[in-house]
Amino acid sequence: MQNSAKPLRKIVIVGGGAAGWMSAAALSAVLKPPYEIRLVESEEIGILGVGEATIPLISMFNGLARLDEAAFMKATQATFKLGIEFVNWGRQGERYFHGFGRVGKEPLWPVDFTQYWLRMRALGRAQPIEAYVMSAAAAQAGRFMLPRREMQNSPLADLAYAYHFDAGLYARHLRALSEQRGVRRTEGKVVRVLLDDQAGPTQGHVRAVQLESGEQVAGDLFLDCTGFAGLLIDKALGVGFEDWRHWLPCDRAWAVPSESTKPLLPYTRATAHRAGWQWRIPLQHRVGNGHVYSSQHMSDDEAASVLLRHLDAPPLADPRLIRFRTGMRHDAWARNVVAIGMSAGFVEPLESTALHLIQMGIAGLIEAFPHEGFDPTEIAEYNRRSRERYESVRDFIVLHYHLNQRQDGGFWDACAHMAVPDKLRWRMDLYAASGRLVYVDTDLFREPSWFEVMEGQNLRPRRWLPLTELQGVEETAAYLKGVSDTIANCVGVMPGHEEFVRHYCAAGAGR
Numbered sequence: 001m002q003n004s005a006k007p008l009r010k011i012v013i014v015g016g017g018a019a020g021w022m023s024a025a026a027l028s029a030v031l032k033p034p035y036e037i038r039l040v041e042s043e044e045i046g047i048l049g050v051g052e053a054t055i056p057l058i059s060m061f062n063g064l065a066r067l068d069e070a071a072f073m074k075a076t077q078a079t080f081k082l083g084i085e086f087v088n089w090g091r092q093g094e095r096y097f098h099g100f101g102r103v104g105k106e107p108l109w110p111v112d113f114t115q116y117w118l119r120m121r122a123l124g125r126a127q128p129i130e131a132y133v134m135s136a137a138a139a140q141a142g143r144f145m146l147p148r149r150e151m152q153n154s155p156l157a158d159l160a161y162a163y164h165f166d167a168g169l170y171a172r173h174l175r176a177l178s179e180q181r182g183v184r185r186t187e188g189k190v191v192r193v194l195l196d197d198q199a200g201p202t203q204g205h206v207r208a209v210q211l212e213s214g215e216q217v218a219g220d221l222f223l224d225c226t227g228f229a230g231l232l233i234d235k236a237l238g239v240g241f242e243d244w245r246h247w248l249p250c251d252r253a254w255a256v257p258s259e260s261t262k263p264l265l266p267y268t269r270a271t272a273h274r275a276g277w278q279w280r281i282p283l284q285h286r287v288g289n290g291h292v293y294s295s296q297h298m299s300d301d302e303a304a305s306v307l308l309r310h311l312d313a314p315p316l317a318d319p320r321l322i323r324f325r326t327g328m329r330h331d332a333w334a335r336n337v338v339a340i341g342m343s344a345g346f347v348e349p350l351e352s353t354a355l356h357l358i359q360m361g362i363a364g365l366i367e368a369f370p371h372e373g374f375d376p377t378e379i380a381e382y383n384r385r386s387r388e389r390y391e392s393v394r395d396f397i398v399l400h401y402h403l404n405q406r407q408d409g410g411f412w413d414a415c416a417h418m419a420v421p422d423k424l425r426w427r428m429d430l431y432a433a434s435g436r437l438v439y440v441d442t443d444l445f446r447e448p449s450w451f452e453v454m455e456g457q458n459l460r461p462r463r464w465l466p467l468t469e470l471q472g473v474e475e476t477a478a479y480l481k482g483v484s485d486t487i488a489n490c491v492g493v494m495p496g497h498e499e500f501v502r503h504y505c506a507a508g509a510g511r
Contacts (some may be wrong), residue, residue: 005473008372009034012219012234014039014190015045018167019341019358020225021174025065028181037182040209040217051080051354052288053268053281054162055444056100059360065174066212071506075173076165077284080266080497082139086352088272089457097267098351099136101160103129103448104483110467113483114451116476118435118464120243122441125477129455131484133448134491135160141266143494144501156490163351164268164281164288181248188213190226193236195421201373205336206232208486221370224339228346233329233339247398247418248326249297249411250276250348254304255290270350272404273306275411279349284507286316292348297411324348326394332386333379338365345390350400353393356395360389388442395424396445396453403428403457414501426461435461454456 011027013020016039024039031037062072072078083099090096104113113132120126130136134145134155138144148156179185188211196207196367208218209232224232232237245251259283269280274294291307298306304319328345332338338363346354364385401415402424420428431454432438435446 002362008220008370009036009434010219011035011037011221011223012209012217013037013039013223013331014041015225015228015343016171016175016233016493017225017341018171018355019227019343019346020223021171021178021225022061022065022355023225023340023362024178025067025174026061026366028178028183028464029065030143030366033182034438037178038184038186038217038219040186040188040190040211043187044189052167052283053084053164053279053349054355056160056162056354057356057444058162058359061355061362065177067173067177070505071418072164072170072173073501074507076163076169076182076221077286077507078165078505079165079264079282079284079395079501080144081162081164081268082135082144082160082266084268084270085139086270086314086400086453086456088406089270089404090332091278091398092407094458096129096452097133097136097140097457098449098452099130099133099139099159100162101133101135103409103451104132104480105155108479109471111465112437112447114437114447115435115464115468116471116480119468119472120477120480121358123466123473125473126480127484132480132487133452136452137145137491138494139265140361141493141494142263142265142493142497144266144497146455146504155487156489159265164283166283166285167355174202180273183200186217187212188215190231193232195236195502201229201411202226202336204367206236211277212253213491216282220267220336220372222337223365224337225341226344228324229331230339230343232337233332233334233343237334239339242327242330243325244327244347244394245325247421248348248401249294252295252300252303253290253322253324253348254307255288255306255322256302256311256318257286257316258289258311259316260284260286261312262498263496264501268352269309272406272412273310275407276303277309277350277433278310280312284501287313289315289483290349292350294411298302328387328390331383332361333382336370336374337363338382340365345387347390347393347397350397353397353444357389357393360444361386385442388440389444391421391423392440392443392445395421395427395447396450398424399428399450399453403454403459404457430455432459432461433463435464 087095147159192210194208208216271278275297281288293303332344341358405414
């Protein structure tokens with residue numbers, strides 16, 4: 001079959017920051033001349049970064065963009081991340097850990113490892129779940145090492161990890177790589193978006209963006225990376241926004257860096273407060289902190305005070321206020337414009353998903369990279385999958401808020417009693433019935449993540465699957481003990497996280 005459509009030639013990325021430069025880095029790694037990639041950004045417009053933490057799938061993007069891990073970590077003052085510690089989310093005074101990767105080991109028997117753990121927990125014969133999650137056990141011990149792929153039967157073979165890094169430095173690093181590959185950067189503020197007004201198949205498409213200088217930057221395909229402003233997808237094309245504040249009522253955040261503390265922890269901490277929660281993200285040169293909250297339940301001044309009172313070290317700057325709304329565009333791709341990042345949608349940073357949603361938007365574009373005709377079927381499929389990804393992330397975040405048993409009323413009581421999305425209710429009801437976990441192909445978070453959060457927030461199944469009882473109690477207890485002992489032994493041979501960072505990727509150090 002021969003494709004007669006003329007390929008696009010000029011791709012214009014409007015907006016820099018992580019979304020713009022991730023797009024430029026990925027596309028420049030995939031596309032070769034005669035494709036032209038041009039990025040337009042203004043130094044006058046600051047970069048909005050509400051978090052500097054990631055999830056393990058960032059490694060797929062870094063591989064696509066051909067980033068050297070140690071070099072990228074040095075350039076961005078990065079540390080490793082093995083998961084998130086949640087404090088005061090179920091009941092005040094409680095904490096749990098969402099560790100990356102597998103819970104337990106591949107089952108030798110008919111049902112999942114988690115089913116045997118549920119049974120043994122009920123009999124008082126199981127340790128806390130963190131003892132059976134390699135990343136969680138290593139994080140709580142403050143240890144880290146890269147996976148040992150050659151050790152195929154060891155938990156060290158597939159240790160799942162992500163990164164904490166400075167998002168501004170990450171964008172700068174990607175910019176340098178992109179420009180080396182031929183991406184052309186134009187400094188300038190967009191003041192007007194020009195649409196094609198000629199009758200024909202491209203009528204209503206973006207023809208060019210006009211800069212403050214008067215220059216017009218024309219293109220065939222435009223990526224809107226302008227954040228909440230949505231200069232192309234919203235202001236020019238009028239694509240509406242679906243508001244999710246009734247499920248995710250937090251709408252503001254104060255952010256502030258603070259001095260580094262010891263030890264250098266390989267995990268993010270999320271601590272619930274009266275009307276929201278506080279993040280703590282350790283980098284090599286500082287700690288990133290922020291307080292996400294609902295302005296309907298707490299004033300800006302009180303929220304800033306809460307943040308500053310709970311810092312582990314002195315602040316390095318004044319807190320910065322960020323206003324946002326959670327939700328998504330009705331369509332992320334409209335005509336010849338693809339919205340990437342916050343212009344497409346925003347889900348608050350509780351599980352560090354912002355960069356991943358950028359990544360998946362770019363990956364979907366590469367998979368369905370258009371010809372001149374912009375096939376409506378391809379665009380519809382892109383938008384369908386985009387919606388399912390955003391809704392899946394939304395549901396996982398709502399889960400944290402809804403499953404709380406806090407006694408401070410107001411914000412948390414409203415979250416506990418809200419009507420949750422139907423698919424989330426289905427997942428919760430299924431788990432409550434028998435501990436069953438499900439996976440949909442557009443889910444970002446797999447079954448272990450749902451299990452750790454549901455258990456961590458005290459959702460308890462009424463029973464376990466009957467085939468779990470085919471194994472004897474003592475045999476099952478020995479099975480669990482073998483897993484936890486193996487993980488503990490593996491953690492024992494790992495170096496400290498700070499020591500590993502110092503030797504592998506310390507900023508300013510030789511490799």
